[in-house]
Amino acid sequence: xxxxxxxxxxxxxxxxxxxxxxxxxxxxxxxxxxxxxxxxxxxxxxxxxxxxxxxxxxxxxxxxxxxxxxxxxxxxxxxxxxxx
Amino acid sequence: xxxxxxxxxxxxxxxxxxxxxxxxxxxxxxxxxxxxxxxxxxxxxxxxxxxxxxxxxxxxxxxxxxxxxxxxxxxxxxxxxxxxxxxxxxxxxxxxxxxxxxxxxxxxxxxxxxxxxxxxxxxxxxxxxxxxxxxxxxxxxxxxxxxxxxxxxxxxxxxxxx
Numbered sequence: 001x002x003x004x005x006x007x008x009x010x011x012x013x014x015x016x017x018x019x020x021x022x023x024x025x026x027x028x029x030x031x032x033x034x035x036x037x038x039x040x041x042x043x044x045x046x047x048x049x050x051x052x053x054x055x056x057x058x059x060x061x062x063x064x065x066x067x068x069x070x071x072x073x074x075x076x077x078x079x080x081x082x083x084x
Numbered sequence: 085x086x087x088x089x090x091x092x093x094x095x096x097x098x099x100x101x102x103x104x105x106x107x108x109x110x111x112x113x114x115x116x117x118x119x120x121x122x123x124x125x126x127x128x129x130x131x132x133x134x135x136x137x138x139x140x141x142x143x144x145x146x147x148x149x150x151x152x153x154x155x156x157x158x159x160x161x162x163x164x165x166x167x168x169x170x171x172x173x174x175x176x177x178x179x180x181x182x183x184x185x186x187x188x189x190x191x192x193x194x195x196x197x198x199x200x201x202x203x204x205x206x207x208x209x210x211x212x213x214x215x216x217x218x219x220x221x222x223x224x225x226x227x228x229x230x231x232x233x234x235x236x237x238x239x240x241x242x243x244x245x246x
Contacts, residue, residue: 010138010210011221060143076140081147082211082223083204084121084137084168084180 002028002069007076015048016041028069030056049077085161087152089145093171096181101165105183109162115189117196119182125175127213134174136212144208151202159191198235204228
């Protein structure tokens with residue numbers, strides 16, 4: 001199991017109800033994280049973060065589908081940015 | 085080119101930022117263009133009581149730095165200052181400051197406008213409007229996207245989805 005910190009921003013933080021949570025994933029991939037979140041969150045919360053326009057950043061860099069995850073990584077779920 | 089990028093809760097003093105920029109640039113500088121953005125009290129037909137701006141510390145500053153770097157590739161710049169506020173802001177508070185300093189005014193005008201147009205679409209901020217008819221997270225407007233696209237640059241990187 002790989003321990004990660006997950007952060008939610010703006011509308012996603014409101015949908016999930018917390019700004020961050022610690023979670024363990026196996027395997028350490030975004031697909032593994034998705035399964036872990038599907039178990040951890042309610043269906044409504046999970047639906048909010050699982051939408052196509054949600055961006056994922058790993059350690060503050062926009063992730064690709066195959067970005068590997070390591071213990072202690074910060075994975076952020078970002079709604080579409082609205083600019084300054 | 086020097087770049088000073090700050091994201092902060094506190095208000096800023098345009099005169100002080102201008103004076104510091106002018107001092108840093110010295111005799112090479114022929115033009116400083118300043119843009120100050122304010123919180124408007126209307127959005128379309130609805131009254132806006134305020135804005136709440138959220139950012140991702142670190143990633144937001146990086147996103148602004150990339151915009152400033154792109155401007156520095158296109159124009160000759162001596163100094164750029166971007167100060168962006170976050171948190172709760174009420175009309176008519178200051179929300180953003182952009183200073184672009186150059187040897188000559190065409191580069192300073194163009195860079196300031198370019199940086200501001202990109203900030204409106206690409207910078208990592210989320211904005212919630214506090215209105216009488218309810219609070220709402222807002223999206224960049226079609227007008228903002230058109231202005232950004234008019235600079236003829238690549239589109240932002242697409243992120244992964246679970």
